Amino acid sequence: xxxxxxxxxxxxxxxxxxxxxxxxxxxxxxxxxxxxxxxxxxxxxxxxxxxxxxxxxxxxxxxxxxxxxxxxxxxxxxxxxxxxxxxxxxxxxxxxxxxxxxxxxxxxxxxxxxxxxxxxxxxxxxxxxxxxxxxxxxxxxxxxxxxxxx
Numbered sequence: 001x002x003x004x005x006x007x008x009x010x011x012x013x014x015x016x017x018x019x020x021x022x023x024x025x026x027x028x029x030x031x032x033x034x035x036x037x038x039x040x041x042x043x044x045x046x047x048x049x050x051x052x053x054x055x056x057x058x059x060x061x062x063x064x065x066x067x068x069x070x071x072x073x074x075x076x077x078x079x080x081x082x083x084x085x086x087x088x089x090x091x092x093x094x095x096x097x098x099x100x101x102x103x104x105x106x107x108x109x110x111x112x113x114x115x116x117x118x119x120x121x122x123x124x125x126x127x128x129x130x131x132x133x134x135x136x137x138x139x140x141x142x143x144x145x146x147x148x149x150x
Contacts, residue, residue: 067117070097074124082135090129097122 070093077085097118104115133139 071120082131085132087132093125
């Protein structure tokens with residue numbers, strides 16, 4: 001990190017601290033993953049993780065993959081019964097996608113890929129929320145327990 005004398009500027013000091021904090025955070029993550037890997041809980045070794053953490057392009061790629069994963073998971077869940085849907089989680093996903101759609105539209109330059117991803121997720125989650133609401137009797141449908149007893 002180097003030594004600092006009285007002539008060291010505040011910006012030099014803060015940039016040195018920032019890089020130190022970043023290195024320290026990466027080292028902490030590597031240490032945690034090495035412990036988990038040694039115990040067999042995670043199949044990632046420290047060298048592979050170091051490559052992932054130190055290459056920003058790979059970090060940027062992970063976000064969109066996770067976001068499209070939400071869409072795929074929602075599509076897969078359409079085949080499952082509505083009783084297993086969590087209304088709270090589905091509502092939270094709707095709010096999350098709505099906020100990020102606005103972000104993708106307002107940021108300059110506009111991020112159309114992020115907008116498409118969250119618009120797709122919003123559509124899927126709203127459909128899931130409507131299935132849950134119908135099964136709970138909120139949208140004029142009867143609960144299955146009431147329907148089967150009549």
